[in-house]
Amino acid sequence: MFEVVIGLEVHVQLNTNTKLFCSCATSFGAKANTNVCPTCLGLPGALPVINKVAVQKAIQLAKALNAPVNQTSVFNRKNYFYPDLPSGYQISQFEVPVVDLGELVIDFPDGTSKTIGVTRAHLENDAGKSIHEHSESKVDLNRAGTPLLEIVSEPDMRSSEEVILYLKKMHSIVRYLGISDANMQEGSFRCDVNISIRPHGETKLYTRCEIKNMNSFKNIEKAIKYEVNRHIEAWEDGVHSEVIVQETRLYDVDKNETRSMRGKEDAADYRYFPDPDLLPLIISDEMLAEFSVIPELPDEKKARYVKDYGMKEYDASVITSTLEMAKFFEEMMTLDIKAKNAITWLSVELPARLKDGITIITSPVQAIKLATIVKNIEDGTISGKAAKEVLDYLMENDVEVESAIDKLGLVQVSDDGAILEIIDVILSANTDKVEQYKAGKDKLFGFFVGQTMKASKGSANPAKVNELLKQRLS
Numbered sequence: 001m002f003e004v005v006i007g008l009e010v011h012v013q014l015n016t017n018t019k020l021f022c023s024c025a026t027s028f029g030a031k032a033n034t035n036v037c038p039t040c041l042g043l044p045g046a047l048p049v050i051n052k053v054a055v056q057k058a059i060q061l062a063k064a065l066n067a068p069v070n071q072t073s074v075f076n077r078k079n080y081f082y083p084d085l086p087s088g089y090q091i092s093q094f095e096v097p098v099v100d101l102g103e104l105v106i107d108f109p110d111g112t113s114k115t116i117g118v119t120r121a122h123l124e125n126d127a128g129k130s131i132h133e134h135s136e137s138k139v140d141l142n143r144a145g146t147p148l149l150e151i152v153s154e155p156d157m158r159s160s161e162e163v164i165l166y167l168k169k170m171h172s173i174v175r176y177l178g179i180s181d182a183n184m185q186e187g188s189f190r191c192d193v194n195i196s197i198r199p200h201g202e203t204k205l206y207t208r209c210e211i212k213n214m215n216s217f218k219n220i221e222k223a224i225k226y227e228v229n230r231h232i233e234a235w236e237d238g239v240h241s242e243v244i245v246q247e248t249r250l251y252d253v254d255k256n257e258t259r260s261m262r263g264k265e266d267a268a269d270y271r272y273f274p275d276p277d278l279l280p281l282i283i284s285d286e287m288l289a290e291f292s293v294i295p296e297l298p299d300e301k302k303a304r305y306v307k308d309y310g311m312k313e314y315d316a317s318v319i320t321s322t323l324e325m326a327k328f329f330e331e332m333m334t335l336d337i338k339a340k341n342a343i344t345w346l347s348v349e350l351p352a353r354l355k356d357g358i359t360i361i362t363s364p365v366q367a368i369k370l371a372t373i374v375k376n377i378e379d380g381t382i383s384g385k386a387a388k389e390v391l392d393y394l395m396e397n398d399v400e401v402e403s404a405i406d407k408l409g410l411v412q413v414s415d416d417g418a419i420l421e422i423i424d425v426i427l428s429a430n431t432d433k434v435e436q437y438k439a440g441k442d443k444l445f446g447f448f449v450g451q452t453m454k455a456s457k458g459s460a461n462p463a464k465v466n467e468l469l470k471q472r473l474s
Helices: 052-064 160-177 217-236 285-291 298-309 313-319 323-335 339-349 367-378 384-396 401-408 416-429 431-438 444-455 462-473
Strands: 002-013 076-079 089-092 102-107 113-125 129-133 136-140 147-153 189-199 209-214 247-252 257-263
Touching: 002 160, 002 217, 052 113, 052 147, 052 160, 052 285, 089 113, 102 160, 113 160, 160 189, 160 217, 160 298, 160 323, 189 217, 209 217, 209 257, 217 247, 217 257, 298 313, 298 323, 313 323, 313 339, 323 339, 323 367, 339 367, 339 384, 367 384, 367 401, 384 401, 416 431, 416 444, 416 462, 431 444, 431 462, 444 462
Parallel strands: 209 247
Antiparallel strands: 002 147, 002 189, 076 089, 102 113, 113 147, 129 136, 189 209, 247 257
């Protein structure tokens, strides 16, 4: 009955060493109000100077989003008054941003895709941080002046699923580019979600609400679902125009609800005007050419994996979803193992054991060790079942793969003579079943395999067991 309309404003903190308009450090976790100077404190007479590295990173993003770069752009003052904004205005870009119209393609699990328009991406300096403790409120201005890229999408998303796919893809791109650590816990990658609804078939945009400063994929999805239901209920109750007003809302994680924070400003409320202390940002042809060189991105890497390794599209999407996963996979492949086996152990077996905050980066079993396990399966040294025991052991013990295999006694028996001895004992003890098998009861073959593997305590090579059993039973 209703169509959901969602647009996003993603704020990416650029990983420059210094702030956007001064030489103060951008390091996270420093003592409050120590990484500050007259410029980022907004003191009279202090003049801003643009950070060239931040401009470079903006150009790289433009290249990744197939967006043109405005070689002449303008910085504006965006006026509003918060305790953590010492100058009383934010230096941002309005009419002429550095990055113009672009696009981002999201991929669905069923193999289809959708292009989401990117309206713009502009440079701006961050505000400080307000800290509320008990009955006191404090302000830490270390973050004030930190360079941000604000990436504004078109209102092209129609569900929380599309939003999360867009955000994960954008997160992946900025990590591949190396322009941000995109650490969501530290606020280096956060977004504002703008939501409205309309009856199916209409093209009119109705009143939107903004959910501010979201930095968790899980919470973004929950907040969208709550807010959409709130809009639908108001419409169905006939009070949409009264209840749904243009405002900024916050998401309460504990109560799983959004609540009003303040009225949402329009552009006119910010009283934008060109910053008199900053000349227009001019990017030369030489700078544009130099800064447009970017590394291989997720979509390109995915296409290469499909071509070079014969991967399925879905598997390639999983492996390239994060830079860490792709690097892990490529390091595994230096041991000349089969891509199909590497994918299984990297995307299924290892993640199943990453618990209690352990990630692929901090995993005690890194790429070469995991690849060595796979190598031992492929050359018949251990079985797939035994390999899982080895991986479990290595998650708890810092030893080499070969040492773990020896310690656990999991070397697979592939010697024909040793396996035939076991098979002959099994067949001699089950002559009645042998007769039934030869009379046409083929399903008993599985019984013989199972008994042989049991007698060998799982050490016999299953392929050899099957081969030798067929010989004996024929």
